[in-house]
Amino acid sequence: MASSGKDKRIDYIEFNVSDIGRARKFYGNAFGWTFTDYGSGYCEFSDGNLKGGFTTEGEVRSGGALIILFAEDLADTLKQVEKAGGKIVKPVFSFPGGRRFHFADPDGYELAVWSDK
Numbered sequence: 001m002a003s004s005g006k007d008k009r010i011d012y013i014e015f016n017v018s019d020i021g022r023a024r025k026f027y028g029n030a031f032g033w034t035f036t037d038y039g040s041g042y043c044e045f046s047d048g049n050l051k052g053g054f055t056t057e058g059e060v061r062s063g064g065a066l067i068i069l070f071a072e073d074l075a076d077t078l079k080q081v082e083k084a085g086g087k088i089v090k091p092v093f094s095f096p097g098g099r100r101f102h103f104a105d106p107d108g109y110e111l112a113v114w115s116d117k
Helices: 020-031 074-083
Strands: 012-016 034-037 042-046 051-055 067-070 087-095 098-104 110-115
Touching: 020 034, 020 042, 020 051, 020 074, 074 087, 074 098, 074 110
Parallel strands: 012 051, 067 110
Antiparallel strands: 034 042, 042 051, 087 098, 098 110
16 A cells, blocks of 8 residues: 555644634734634634644643644744734744744743754
């Protein structure tokens, strides 16, 4: 049987949020994601490559795996995150292979954005 190329790869990410509208606004404004609603308690998002969902049916908590997004222009993306209401929790720093920053979304999830430039 041939592999689909999806085996053992991140396929979907789900966030428990307190307010789907607020999550849509934040991620739409900060990253240009698109959305599909599936009732009042679930909304699917797409970044053009990966899909995931926002749900109000679970416990909202911070922590967990660190989701890292890529950006061609790190400085511009940082500005967009702040403008959308994100809180920078680790300013831009260098690491082998590039630079990145960490931010918290309106529900307290910590994510990171990196660039190879």
